[in-house]
Amino acid sequence: MTTGPSAGARQLAIECRAEVPALTRRLLSAIFTDIPEWTDYSAVSRDDLRAGCHSYLERVLDLLAGDVVVGDRDDVATAIGRDRAAQGVPLEAMLRTFRLGGRVVWEALLDRAGDLSAVEVRTIGPAMWAAIDGMSSALVTSYRGAELEQVRRDERRRHSLIEDLLAGGAQDAKFAAGAARELNLPVHGGYVVVAARSGRPDFELGTEAALAAVGLRSVWHDRVDAVVGLVSIEQRECSVVLEHVEKRVRGAAAVSPVVAGLAQIGTGHALAVLALETLPPSARGLVRLEDRFPEALLLRSPDLTELMIDRMLGPLLELPAKEREILLSTLGVWLAENGSAAHAAPLLHCHRNTVINRLQRISSLLGRQLEGQRSHLELSLALAAWETKRRQI
Helix, strand or coil: CCCCCCHHHHHHHHHHHHHHHHHHHHHHHHHCCCCHHHCCCCCCCHHHHHHHHHHHHHHHHHHHHCCCCCCCCCHHHHHHHHHHHHHCCCHHHHHHHHHHHHHHHHHHHHHCCCCCCHHHHHHHHHHHHHHHHHHHHHHHHHHHHHHHHHHHHHHHHHHHHHHHHHCCHHHCHHHHHHHHHHHCCCCCCEEEEEEEECCCCCECCCHHHHHHHCCCCEEEEECCCEEEEEEECCCCCHHHHHHHHHCCECCEEEECCCEECHHHHHHHHHHHHHHHHCCCCCCCEEEEHHHHHHHHHHHHCHHHHHHHHHHHHHHHHCCCHHHHHHHHHHHHHHHHCCCCHHHHHHHHCCCHHHHHHHHHHHHHHHCCCCCCHHHHHHHHHHHHHHHHHHHHC
């Protein structure tokens, strides 16, 4: 079991306190070498660094003298760790400084140890390095805590900036300039906004870094109901940019048309979310709003959508579930195949005549002809409206 320093060693520490200013100068001289990463104190003023070294050396001597008790929450080391983390000094540089300080104190104690016995001298080293270890531990704990808090502040700041962008805040030119600077995005130029449902791994991890690797600036943001990406076109063809984005999609996502600059991000976000809401659960890949215009229009007009469903498909929806699904599926596939029963039959796994018989049944129930451009348009919209409504139930 290691014992503390003898009374004579403690007296040495008390006497060395008078030398702290000189020891501080020795430590400052020892800190700076020709290896920059060991001495990265560029963000610390000389006076601030000198004060920190002085406080540290004084605390080591106080600990050896028995005036304070070493612990993992040493207030001097804690304050140094917190301040240096805020200034961006590498932790490795700080730990090296603590070790150098220990050496400076050790040499000062040995210089005064002429009257001490060998046994008394041997008690100094373990006690001193125990004190330095405790202060180093407190330094690391404080430094890491300050780093974590800074990361959290940065995340909160980033979250707030992106939320304001999505809400249209960049229409204010001053805000747009500040947000662009902090998020490393251009104020002007084309953007697309990408949206995917929250809680689903629809994008590969590291999408922002992967796009940056091909020269595309973007930010990706987790919201309660969606994951949103703001992607700068960077004076490229939109289709080329979307190819890079689509490579990162695992499930389904929707993308807005190109909008002009950060000022229109709010509009782009609304359009991307609208496109996302039109997607069925089975959808895969990156879907453009332009490919979902009918469904998007129906979502924007819920009252009209409800009326269309009732007027266009009402009699079919009143049928027993099994028959209803068969007829609605037949109608949908037939319309998708441009009114060709022959093409629809293989997709429905039945004979062409079966398709024709089902279509006649549908026509009779609805009281209208199914052929014709207008009928195709109205029935297609009604089916899209019914699918959208069914997903929301």
